[in-house]
Structure formats: C-alpha cells, structure tokens
Amino acid sequence: MSLVLIVLPILAGCALFFVPRTDRFISRAGGCAVAAITFFLPLLAGNDGTFAARWLSRPFTASLHWSWGGLAFWIVLLLALCTFCAVLATNMAQTRTMVALLLMLEGTMMGVFMARDILAFALFWDLMLIPPFFALVGWGGHRDTAWRYLIYNFSGGLLLLLSTAAFGVLYGSTDVIGTTHQLVGQWAPWIFAGFALAFVVKTPVFPLHTWMPPTYSDSPPAMVSVVSSVQSKAGLFGFLIIGLPFFANAMGEWRWAFIVASLVSLLYGAFIALMQTDAKRIVAYSSLSHLGLIVLAIFSQNPTAIQGAYIYIMAHALFSAALFLILGYIEEREDTRSLARLGGLGKANPKLAGAFTIAALAALGLPGLAGFVGEIVILTGVFKNGYFWPALIALIPIVLASAYILRLLQDIINGPERPDIPHRRDLTWVEGLAVAPLLAAVVILGVYPHAVLYAASLVGVAR
Amino acid sequence: MISNPYTWADWNAVLPLFIVAGVAVLILLADLVMRKSNGWVSMLLGIAGLIAAGVVAAQSYGQAHDAFGGGFVLGGFAVVLQEVIIISSIFSVALMHATWRPERMGGVVALILWATSGAMLMAGAANLMTVFLGLELLSLALYCLCALADRPASREAGLKYLILSSTASGFLLFGMAMLFGATGSVTLASLANPAAAANPLYWMGGGLFLIGIAFKLSLVPFHVWSPDVYEGAPLPVTAFMSVVTKAGALAVFARFAYAAVPGGVSHALLVPFFIIAGISMIAGNVGMLAQTDMKRLLAYSGIAQIGYIVAALAGGTALGVRYAIYYLVAYMFMNLGAFAVVAINSPTPAEEGSRIESFQGLGARRPPLAAAMTFFLLALAGFPPTAGFLGKILILSTNVSAGFPWLAALLIAGTAISLYAYFKVIRLMYDRHVKAYTGAFARLPLAYVTLAICAVFVVVMTFYPFTPSNVLPLAK
Numbered sequence: 001m002s003l004v005l006i007v008l009p010i011l012a013g014c015a016l017f018f019v020p021r022t023d024r025f026i027s028r029a030g031g032c033a034v035a036a037i038t039f040f041l042p043l044l045a046g047n048d049g050t051f052a053a054r055w056l057s058r059p060f061t062a063s064l065h066w067s068w069g070g071l072a073f074w075i076v077l078l079l080a081l082c083t084f085c086a087v088l089a090t091n092m093a094q095t096r097t098m099v100a101l102l103l104m105l106e107g108t109m110m111g112v113f114m115a116r117d118i119l120a121f122a123l124f125w126d127l128m129l130i131p132p133f134f135a136l137v138g139w140g141g142h143r144d145t146a147w148r149y150l151i152y153n154f155s156g157g158l159l160l161l162l163s164t165a166a167f168g169v170l171y172g173s174t175d176v177i178g179t180t181h182q183l184v185g186q187w188a189p190w191i192f193a194g195f196a197l198a199f200v201v202k203t204p205v206f207p208l209h210t211w212m213p214p215t216y217s218d219s220p221p222a223m224v225s226v227v228s229s230v231q232s233k234a235g236l237f238g239f240l241i242i243g244l245p246f247f248a249n250a251m252g253e254w255r256w257a258f259i260v261a262s263l264v265s266l267l268y269g270a271f272i273a274l275m276q277t278d279a280k281r282i283v284a285y286s287s288l289s290h291l292g293l294i295v296l297a298i299f300s301q302n303p304t305a306i307q308g309a310y311i312y313i314m315a316h317a318l319f320s321a322a323l324f325l326i327l328g329y330i331e332e333r334e335d336t337r338s339l340a341r342l343g344g345l346g347k348a349n350p351k352l353a354g355a356f357t358i359a360a361l362a363a364l365g366l367p368g369l370a371g372f373v374g375e376i377v378i379l380t381g382v383f384k385n386g387y388f389w390p391a392l393i394a395l396i397p398i399v400l401a402s403a404y405i406l407r408l409l410q411d412i413i414n415g416p417e418r419p420d421i422p423h424r425r426d427l428t429w430v431e432g433l434a435v436a437p438l439l440a441a442v443v444i445l446g447v448y449p450h451a452v453l454y455a456a457s458l459v460g461v462a463r
Numbered sequence: 464m465i466s467n468p469y470t471w472a473d474w475n476a477v478l479p480l481f482i483v484a485g486v487a488v489l490i491l492l493a494d495l496v497m498r499k500s501n502g503w504v505s506m507l508l509g510i511a512g513l514i515a516a517g518v519v520a521a522q523s524y525g526q527a528h529d530a531f532g533g534g535f536v537l538g539g540f541a542v543v544l545q546e547v548i549i550i551s552s553i554f555s556v557a558l559m560h561a562t563w564r565p566e567r568m569g570g571v572v573a574l575i576l577w578a579t580s581g582a583m584l585m586a587g588a589a590n591l592m593t594v595f596l597g598l599e600l601l602s603l604a605l606y607c608l609c610a611l612a613d614r615p616a617s618r619e620a621g622l623k624y625l626i627l628s629s630t631a632s633g634f635l636l637f638g639m640a641m642l643f644g645a646t647g648s649v650t651l652a653s654l655a656n657p658a659a660a661a662n663p664l665y666w667m668g669g670g671l672f673l674i675g676i677a678f679k680l681s682l683v684p685f686h687v688w689s690p691d692v693y694e695g696a697p698l699p700v701t702a703f704m705s706v707v708t709k710a711g712a713l714a715v716f717a718r719f720a721y722a723a724v725p726g727g728v729s730h731a732l733l734v735p736f737f738i739i740a741g742i743s744m745i746a747g748n749v750g751m752l753a754q755t756d757m758k759r760l761l762a763y764s765g766i767a768q769i770g771y772i773v774a775a776l777a778g779g780t781a782l783g784v785r786y787a788i789y790y791l792v793a794y795m796f797m798n799l800g801a802f803a804v805v806a807i808n809s810p811t812p813a814e815e816g817s818r819i820e821s822f823q824g825l826g827a828r829r830p831p832l833a834a835a836m837t838f839f840l841l842a843l844a845g846f847p848p849t850a851g852f853l854g855k856i857l858i859l860s861t862n863v864s865a866g867f868p869w870l871a872a873l874l875i876a877g878t879a880i881s882l883y884a885y886f887k888v889i890r891l892m893y894d895r896h897v898k899a900y901t902g903a904f905a906r907l908p909l910a911y912v913t914l915a916i917c918a919v920f921v922v923v924m925t926f927y928p929f930t931p932s933n934v935l936p937l938a939k
Contacts, residue, residue: 017830055926055928056928058782058930059782059857059860059861059864060860064926119856122847122856123847123848123852124847126846126847126852127846127847127848130841130846133886134893137890137893137894138893138895146890147883147886150882150886151879151882151883154879154882155879155882158845158875158878158879159875161845161852161855161856161859161875162859162871162872162875164856165856165859165860165863165871166859166860166863166868166871168860169860169863169864
C-alpha cells in the first residue's frame with residue numbers, strides 16, 4: 001500500500017505533462033485529488049501499509065521497504081496536506097508544470113519519510129532534490145540560486161550515500177529503520193558524521209545554510225512552502241530514525257559541536273531576520289532559527305526534548321507552509337516583498353490579514369498555537385538534561401522571534417496604506433481554502449498535541 | 464602427417480568472432496554487387512551479424528573452456544564482456560546516418576565490425592599474444608574510423624589517435640617482452656609466479672604493460688588523447704570508442720590483476736594503478752566543467768567513469784569484478800543513451816548539434832528528447848533511480864570493505880564536482896531565459912530505439928541488479 005503513496009504522485013506528475021501547457025484547471029483539480037488520496041489512504045487503511053521486496057543480497061542486504069507506521073505516520077499526513085494546499089494555491093503562468101513538480105516532489109519525499117531501509121531512504125533523498133531544482137531553473141530570479149541549492153544538497157546526498165554504503169558493510173544490512181542497535185567501533189562516529197552532514201545541510205544549520213535564504217526567496221511560493229515545511233524536515237527526521245537508534249554514542253561524541261552549531265543558528269537566524277527587509281527572507285531566516293532549536297533538542301538526547309522536537313517539526317511545517325503561501329498571495333497582489341513598500345493590508349484585506357496573523361503568531365510561539373507546545377517541551381527537556389546554558393541561550397531567539405514577527409505583521413498588515421499600489425483584492429475562496437487546513441491544524445495541534453506526542457514517544461524504540 | 468592440436472571446441476570458442484568478422488566481409492561484398500549503394504543494407508546486415516554473434520556467444524556462458532592451449536578463455540567473464548562489446552557495437556551502428564554517404568557505409572560498418580571482433584578477442588585473451596592481437600585489430604580499424612568524418616578535425620583526430628595509440632602499444636609490447644623475459648611464459652596465468660617477482664624485469668615489464676593499458680582506458684595522466692579524438696571522430700565512432708575500447712582494455716586489466724600478479728606483490732604493482740584511477744575520478748570530472756562540446760564533455764565523463772569501474776577492482780575481491788561489470792553495463796547504457804540524443808540533435812555531417820549551445824531550449828522544442836537527455840545525465844551523475852546510483856553504492860561498499868576507503872572518498876568528491884557539468888547541460892535545456900537553438904533534428908529511427916532500450920535498462924538494472932556470480936576472470 002505504501003508504494004501507492006510514492007508511485008501515484010510521481011506518475012500523476014509525469015502524466016500532467018500530457019495536459020496542455022496553459023491548463024490551470026485539470027492540473028490543479030487532479031493534483032488536489034492525488035494529494036487527497038495520499039492523505040486519506042494512510043488515515044483510513046487501518047494498517048501500516050508495509051511494502052517490502054528484497055533488493056540486494058550482496059554486499060549487504062537491502063530491501064525496497066516502505067511503511068507509514070510509527071514516526072512516519074504524522075509526517076506522511078503532513079506532507080500530503082502541505083502538497084494539497086500548495087497545489088490549490090498554485091496560480092501562475094505555468095500552473096501545469098508547477099503542479100507536476102509539486103506532485104513529483106511529494107512522491108519522492110514520501111519515499112524518504114516512509115523508508116524502512118537506509119538505501120531506499122538515500123535513493124529518494126537524492127530524488128527529492130530534483131523538483132525544487134527545476135522550479136529554481138524555471139522561475140528563479142538569480143542564476144546562482146539553483147546551483148547553490150543543488151551543489152550544497154547533492155554533496156550532502158553523496159555523503160549520505162557513502163555513509164549508507166559503509167553502514168551496510170559494517171552492519172550487514174540496511175533494512176533496519178524502525179529497529180534499534182547501537183553501532184560501536186572506530187568507524188561509527190565517521191559514518192554518523194557523513195549522515196549528519198547530509199542532514200544538517202538539508203535542514204539547514206549554520207554554517208551550511210547559505211544556500212537556503214536565496215532558495216526560499218527565489219522559489220515560487222507553492223514550491224517553497226513544501227520545501228521549507230516538509231523537505232527541510234527530512235534531515236531532522238533522519239536524525240530521529242537513523243541517528244538516535246544507531247548512533248547514540250557517536251551523537252554523544254559529536255554532541256557539543258552540534259549544540260554549538262544549533263545555538264549559533266538560533267541566534268544568527270534571529271538576528272539576521274531582524275535586519276531583513278524582504279518578507280520572504282525574514283521567514284527564511286526565522287526557519288533557520290527555529291530549526292536550530294530542533295537540532296538542539298535532538299542532540300540533547302533527552303526523551304522529553306525529542307518529543308518536543310517531533311511536535312515542533314509538525315508545528316513548524318504547518319506555520320511555515322502557511323506563511324510562505326500567504327506571502328505568495330501578497331507578492332502576487334502587490335508585486336513586492338519589501339517591507340518598505342508594503343503596509344496597511346489589513347484594512348482592505350481582512351481575510352488575508354487574519355490568516356497571516358494566525359500563521360505569524362504560531363511562528364512567534366503564542367500559547368494555544370502549535371509553535372508554543374513544541375518550544376516549551378523542547379526547552380523543558382533540554383533544561384532537564386542539565387544543559388542550563390544552552391536552554392538559556394535558546395530563550396533569547398524566542399524573544400527575538402516576537403520582535404521580527406511583530407515587525408512583519410506591523411509593516412505588512414498595519415501601518416499606513418500605500419496609495420501608490422492600488423491593485424488589491426481580498427482572498428478568493430480557493431486561496432482561503434488553500435491555507436485554511438494548515439491554520440486549522442496549527443490550532444488543533446496547539447490545544448491537543450497528544451496524538452502526536454504519542455507517536456513522538458516512539459523515537460528510538462524498536463517497533 | 465601432423466596432427467591438429469586444436470579441437471572443434473577451440474574453434475567453437477572463437478565462433479562469435481568469426482561471425483562478426485565474416486559478416487564484415489559479407490557487407491563489403493554486398494556493397495560491391497549492389498547496383499546502387501544503400502546504407503541501410505550495410506547497417507542492417509551489420510546489426511543482424513552482431514545479434515547473431517551475440518546469441519552464439521551467449522551459448523557458452525558459464526562453460527569454462529581454455530581454447531588454443533590457454534590463449535583464449537571462455538566462461539562467465541569473457542562472455543559478459545563480449546556481450547557488452549557486441550551490444551555497444553549494435554547501438555553505435557544504430558546511430559549512423561545511412562543516407563549521408565551511402566557509398567561509404569559498407570566500409571564504415573565493416574571496419575566497426577572488425578574493431579568489434581578485436582575487442583571481443585581482448586575480452587577472452589589469456590595470453591600476451593592474443594591480448595596484443597586483439598588490441599591491434601581494434602586499434603587499426605579505429606584509426607581509419609576516426610578520420611572518416613568530413614571535417615578537418617576528424618583527420619586530426621585520426622592522426623592523433625594513430626600516433627599516441629601506437630606509442631602506447633609500444634609500451635605495452637615492450638612490457639610484454641620484459642614479462643616474457645622474466646617468467647619465460649606468455650600465458651597470463653603463469654606470470655603469477657612468485658619467483659619471478661624477485662626479478663626487476665618483472666616489475667619494469669608489469670609497469671610498462673599497465674601504462675599501455677592505462678592509455679587504452681584513458682586514465683589520467685594518459686588521457687589527453689581522448690577528448691580530442693572523441694571530438695574529431697564521427698559521432699557513432701565516438702560512441703563506439705567510449706565503451707568498446709574501454710571494455711576491451713578493462714577485460715585485459717581485470718585478467719592481469721586477478722590472474723597474472725603473484726599474491727604477495729599484487730598490492731605494490733597494482734596500487735599505483737588504483738591511484739591513477741582515483742586521480743582520474745577527480746581530473747575527469749574537473750575537466751568536464753569547462754567543456755562546451757557534448758562529445759568532449761562525455762569524453763571527460765568517460766575518464767571519470769572508467770576510474771570508478773577500475774576502482775571496483777581494487778583489493779581483488781570476487782565481488783569487485785561483479786560490481787565492475789555491473790557498472791560497466793550501466794555505463795554502456797547511460798553513455799550510449801546520451802550519445803543517441805546527441806546524434807538525434809546533430810542532423811548534419813558537421814555535427815554542430817553536439818555543441819552545448821545546441822541543447823539550449825531543447826526542453827521546449829522536444830520535451831521527450833530533453834527528458835531523455837536529462838535522465839541519462841542524471842544517471843551518469845549517479846542520481847537515483849538509475850543504475851548509476853546503485854553502481855556507485857556497490858563500488859563504494861566494495862571499496863570500503865576491501866580496505867580502500869580513500870578510493871570511496873575520491874569517488875564521492877569526483878561525483879560532487881561532476882554535478883555542475885551535468886546540470887549545466889540540463890539547465891540549458893530548460894532555462895527559458897536563454898535563446899533557443901533552432902537547428903533541425905536528424906531522422907534516425909534506430910537511434911530512438913537505442914535511446915528507449917537504454918532508458919529502460921538503466922531503470923530496470925536499478926531494481927534488478929545484474930551481478931552475475933561466475934565471472935572471475937581467471938585464466939586457469
């Protein structure tokens with residue numbers, strides 16, 4: 001069954017290339033239908049949809065093995081939801097091509113998140129890098145952005161490949177995700193280092209983040225909403241399913257390097273976000289800051305913090321997807337992302353302003369919304385493990401987040417109306433429908449995080 | 464009466480070679496008797512002959528037999544390599560334009576078939592004489608083929624290849640003579656004599672021999688000829704050389720490394736060879752970055768790819784040969800698929816369609832063709848779900864387990880460098896901001912067939928890895 005979630009979107013994406021180039025309706029309707037199927041299938045199937053077939057028996061055993069059980073379950077739903085919203089929100093000159101890329105991205109990322117075999121994980125890891133590259137080639141503003149994105153991420157993917165091969169040789173099998181076994185020996189820390197580099201490039205974490213702000217600000221909003229919300233979580237998810245169950249010792253050895261890097265990301269992202277004037281870049285740097293918090297949680301190796309990390313993965317995905325989609329709407333209407341040129345949108349566009357406010361407040365960590373639950377659980381866990389100073393330092397960017405998010409709200413929604421940009425209309429119902437599920441999920445996760453918390457308690461436990 | 468020392472089984476072993484060489488003669492005769500030259504007849508006859516040879520060769524798969532007193536061995540390894548050579552030869556013939564110079568087609572196809580038979584001889588060669596015989600048969604035909612395009616660069620390519628390749632053959636021959644002097648035997652298996660390793664002649668001979676092989680494999684620093692020759696030679700010939708000469712030389716190297724080097728010294732004699740394979744991975748990919756011609760780009764890509772394949776043999780493990788063969792087969796499909804696209808994009812004898820600008824805007828002009836090119840370039844770069852991806856995983860793991868982690872690291876570094884070069888082409892095809900090229904496309908029905916077959920196999924091989932088990936190249 002899980003194979004359907006991978007193959008269906010990819011095939012549907014390929015099939016869309018047979019639809020006329022200028023089509024907007026068939027591709028969006030079809031794309032939404034496919035995303036809805038991938039959302040409801042795991043929800044209603046009542047099993048974990050395991051698909052397994054032997055792939056290699058030498059030099060190590062590997063299987064084509066996928067399942068949406070365990071940790072993958074919520075992420076699969078999240079991915080399907082984000083894809084649904086992104087497809088619905090796509091409205092541009094080349095809608096058909098964009099939707100096709102989004103569907104292919106969904107299918108390949110399904111292959112990453114549902115993988116039960118590290119080689120299958122690595123296979124789809126590399127594949128999922130391709131659709132955003134084409135989005136950057138087709139729609140990106142600057143020539144270098146696509147290159148930077150590709151070279152950074154695929155170099156990470158190659159390290160992942162090397163580590164996968166070494167893992168297979170050392171352990172004899174890569175069909176291991178979902179089990180736990182601590183690898184020891186002189187090679188273990190280096191194999192982990194390969195995995196970890198691939199993961200932190202994708203996340204990203206300072207100082208390997210330089211590809212991220214241009215990629216996020218240059219990509220079309222639909223693509224960046226999926227990339228920032230779900231694809232950036234692939235690395236963090238990799239830490240949960242490969243790092244903790246197999247390399248807990250190695251993680252302990254590298255701990256301080258990663259904690260320092262994550263704290264620098266937290267602070268650096270927040271400070272840069274304060275200074276940016278491009279709305280998309282503010283959200284991009286806030287992502288760097290927020291994801292640093294998750295890396296900190298994972299490397300504290302405290303069970304509570306890791307649960308918090310899992311929740312925050314979900315929460316960040318939801319609000320960053322919503323934020324990027326809404327910023328896309330704003331850019332489409334006003335033809336600018338610059339804070340200096342925007343202002344006073346709230347008066348003429350109450351629906352747009354309302355949606356933007358909810359998403360922004362979730363990013364700020366307002367209690368009652370999803371972001372808060374994750375942050376507080378992470379900080380509690382990190383503190384409980386005795387990391388007093390890291391927990392304290394991590395508080396600073398959370399305060400700074402209020403500053404840059406409120407500035408974003410203030411400059412776009414409130415403030416004086418700009419008379420020189422006359423063309424404004426409020427959200428159409430399709431546009432509203434595209435962000436409504438995300439915002440609803442932000443609220444639900446904020447007041448009732450238990451379902452996700454249970455899944456998070458499974459981290460590092462054999463299933 | 465002198466009794467014939469050779470049995471029917473011996474002749475049977477070389478039957479596929481005779482078929483290929485015989486069909487070549489047949490093609491020339493057909494060309495002679497037909498009133499008006501027709502390129503299609505030569506092409507189809509050649510392909511039919513190659514297919515027949517392939518079928519016959521496949522019959523002896525797994526039947527180890529030392530024909531002609533150990534001069535030519537059959538068995539898994541030789542048969543698989545012969546099939547690789549035959550298939551790439553079929554694909555190269557399929558890329559030819561039957562209508563450009565119909566009066567010349569017969570000769571061209573015949574020469575390709577003779578070159579093929581030479582490479583097939585190398586695939587099974589188990590003594591130094593047959594190695595040299597096969598190599599010269601291959602090279603002599605190629606000297607002519609390289610010079611056959613109607614461009615000045617082509618003559619230059621032919622001459623360059625003639626001079627450099629003969630020099631390398633000289634090295635090889637000198638090395639062989641020294642090896643013979645040191646061991647008193649030309650059979651590869653009996654070179655593996657530990658007593659001989661004490662003789663400096665053996666080391667000098669082995670070194671010279673390997674230099675000759677490195678030239679034929681176009682490993683750095685013996686690679687300089689290959690971009691120039693690839694660029695100058697007619698496109699089908701370039702496609703042919705990029706796989707067949709490498710497959711033939713690889714067969715010789717594998718058999719030498721696995722069977723002809725005495726246990727104790729193998730490391731010291733072969734490690735330099737693996738080092739230059741590692742350098743090739745880096746230098747080939749770096750060289751690719753600056754290229755503006757697809758044939759040159761693929762030449763540099765081939766230098767790096769052959770480095771990966773040779774690296775699989777490091778450590779001399781049984782699995783290493785299987786993975787080298789796997790990657791060679793994968794390389795054949797990926798590379799010839801890419802050449803097929805270039806051929807379709809080059810409708811004129813000047814072959815300006817192989818320039819990189821000719822790919823600008825291909826994504827909008829011919830979406831399926833651009834998609835195919837993207838796919839093959841991604842495969843060469845090692846992206847999943849292609850055989851290039853799995854092949855790299857297999858080579859990495861064999862390197863790590865055989866104690867050559869530095870080769871694995873070089874492979875990763877080389878691949879990272881290669882990304883820019885492959886994606887440069889992909890980007891040109893899809894970038895809407897560049898001016899689209901407006902040349903015509905060639906009518907090459909067989910090239911489309913080639914392309915489809917290659918694409919299918921590149922995917923299928925990923926999920927059903929073809930790594931035959933009884934392929935040790937031992938010359939016992």
